[in-house]
Amino acid sequence: MVGRLPSEHKMHLKLLGALALSTSVVALNNGVARLPVLGYNTWNAYQCNIDQDLMLTTATLMKSLGLLDAGYHYVNIDDCYAEKNRTASGDIIPDKIRFPNITAMTDQIHALGFKTGIYSDSGWFTCAGYPGSFQNELRDATTFQNWGFDYLKYDNCAIPYDDIIRQGMVGKYQRMADALEQLAATSKKPPFIFSLCEWGWSQVWLWGKNFGHSWRVTGDIAPQWDSLAAIINFNSFITQGTDFYGHNDMDMLQLGNGGLTFDEAKSHWTAWALMKSPLLIGTNLSAITPDILGILKNTEILAINQDPVVGESISPFRWGINPDWTSNSSFPAQYWSGPTQSGTVFMLLNTLNEPATMFFNLTESPWIRAGIQYSVRDLWTHTNNGTAVRNFTATDVPAHGVVALLLKEAGNEPSGIFPACSVWFQCTDKNGTHVGG
Structure with a gap:
C-alpha cells in the first residue's frame, strides 16, 4: 500500500512530536523496564505446544548458547498454559498434565539466572480460548506473582459486551494496570513488567506509556519480508512514542523460523534493536543456526538497544x-x-x-x-x-x-573544501551572497 499521508495524519505526526518532549514525564517510571526487555517467548515457535520441560530446556539452552550473557534475561510463556476452566473458587490453574508444578518451574528458571513471564487477556478468554482476566485482574495478578512470574503480556481478545465493560480501550487495560500497582504496593515486591498486546488499533503508542512498559503497534508478525516491511513502515511514523520506560513493541522476532533470507533476518533484528523494540526470541533454540545466533548476539548493536543514557528510537x-x-x-x-x-x-x-x-x-x-x-x-x-x-x-x-x-x-573537517557548505544551496556568506555550488 502506497500513499501520501493525508492532512489529518500530518497533524497527528505534529502531535506525536510534541508528545515526545514529555515522554519521560508521562512514562510508567515505576522502577522496572527502563530499557527494552530482551528474552524469549514461546508463541512463534510452539504456539500451544508447550509444557514445563520445554520451558526448562529452553532456559538451559539460552544459557548454554550465551544468550543470557548477551542480555536476554526473560523466559516467557505465552497462551495455552492453563486449564480451560477456573476452579470453583475462581482461580486460574495450570494445565495439570503439561505444567504439574509451575512454581517449581519458575524457581528452576530463576536459579539459572533468568526472570520469567506469563500471558493473560483483558477479555473473558485468551485468544486461544483459555480463561481471560476480565473482572479477575487482582486475583490473577496475585496468582501469577505467587507462581513466581515477573512479567505479564496482556492481550486483547474476547472483549465483553458494551453494557458490561462500559470502557474504551484505555479503561480496558487500566483495570489490570491498577491491579498490578495495587499488588506491588501490598506485596512489597518489584512491579510486574506490563506488556500491552493491543495491536495498535486505538493509537496505543499515545496512551500506553501511562499503564505499561511496552505496547504492540501492529497486528501479528509473519516470517516474510512483506510483513517486516509493513511493520517498519508503520513504526517510522511513531518513533517518538519510544523512550525510557516505554517502548513501541514491533512484535516477537521471527529469526530462524523460515521465510527470511539471512540479509532479511539481519535487517529484521537491526531495525527492531535500533528502534528500541523489546527483543523476544521466538525460535526453536535446539535448531538455531550459528548465523542466526550471531545476529542475536551482536553486542555492538545490543549496546545501543540497551543504552543507559539515550532511550529514544532511531x-x-x-x-x-x-x-x-x-x-x-x-x-x-x-x-x-x-x-x-x-x-x-x-x-x-x-x-x-x-x-x-x-x-x-x-x-x-x-x-x-x-x-x-x-x-x-x-x-x-x-x-x-x-x-x-x-x-x-x-x-x-x-x-x-x-x-x-x-x-x-x-x-x-579538512580546510579548503569547496564549496564551503556541505548543503551549499542553504548557505549564505555574511555579506548576504549565496555560497556557490
Whole structure:
C-alpha cells in the first residue's frame, strides 16, 4: 500500500512530536523496564505446544548458547498454559498434565539466572480460548506473582459486551494496570513488567506509556519480508512514542523460523534493536543456526538497544525512494539515524528487491554537526572504516539488506573544501551572497 499521508495524519505526526518532549514525564517510571526487555517467548515457535520441560530446556539452552550473557534475561510463556476452566473458587490453574508444578518451574528458571513471564487477556478468554482476566485482574495478578512470574503480556481478545465493560480501550487495560500497582504496593515486591498486546488499533503508542512498559503497534508478525516491511513502515511514523520506560513493541522476532533470507533476518533484528523494540526470541533454540545466533548476539548493536543514557528510537531522516513522509508498506523509509551515548547511529535499509548503492550527506541527520569529520564504525563487520567527510556511500547493499554504522566526531573537517557548505544551496556568506555550488 502506497500513499501520501493525508492532512489529518500530518497533524497527528505534529502531535506525536510534541508528545515526545514529555515522554519521560508521562512514562510508567515505576522502577522496572527502563530499557527494552530482551528474552524469549514461546508463541512463534510452539504456539500451544508447550509444557514445563520445554520451558526448562529452553532456559538451559539460552544459557548454554550465551544468550543470557548477551542480555536476554526473560523466559516467557505465552497462551495455552492453563486449564480451560477456573476452579470453583475462581482461580486460574495450570494445565495439570503439561505444567504439574509451575512454581517449581519458575524457581528452576530463576536459579539459572533468568526472570520469567506469563500471558493473560483483558477479555473473558485468551485468544486461544483459555480463561481471560476480565473482572479477575487482582486475583490473577496475585496468582501469577505467587507462581513466581515477573512479567505479564496482556492481550486483547474476547472483549465483553458494551453494557458490561462500559470502557474504551484505555479503561480496558487500566483495570489490570491498577491491579498490578495495587499488588506491588501490598506485596512489597518489584512491579510486574506490563506488556500491552493491543495491536495498535486505538493509537496505543499515545496512551500506553501511562499503564505499561511496552505496547504492540501492529497486528501479528509473519516470517516474510512483506510483513517486516509493513511493520517498519508503520513504526517510522511513531518513533517518538519510544523512550525510557516505554517502548513501541514491533512484535516477537521471527529469526530462524523460515521465510527470511539471512540479509532479511539481519535487517529484521537491526531495525527492531535500533528502534528500541523489546527483543523476544521466538525460535526453536535446539535448531538455531550459528548465523542466526550471531545476529542475536551482536553486542555492538545490543549496546545501543540497551543504552543507559539515550532511550529514544532511531527515526528516518530521509525516506529514500519515496518522498519524505510517504507511507509505503512495501518500501518503507531507508535512511535512519539517532543519538547514542557514544556517537550517532545510522541504519541504511535497502528495501529494494535488488542490491543498491546508498548515499547520504551527513548533515541530513539532525544529530550530525556541520564542519566536523566523523570516524565510521561498521556495526556488522565490526571494523573501523576510516573517516567520513560530509557524506557517506554504502555500495552493493544486498536486497532487503542493512548497513548499521556508528559515527563519532573526529575533529574538524579538512580546510579548503569547496564549496564551503556541505548543503551549499542553504548557505549564505555574511555579506548576504549565496555560497556557490
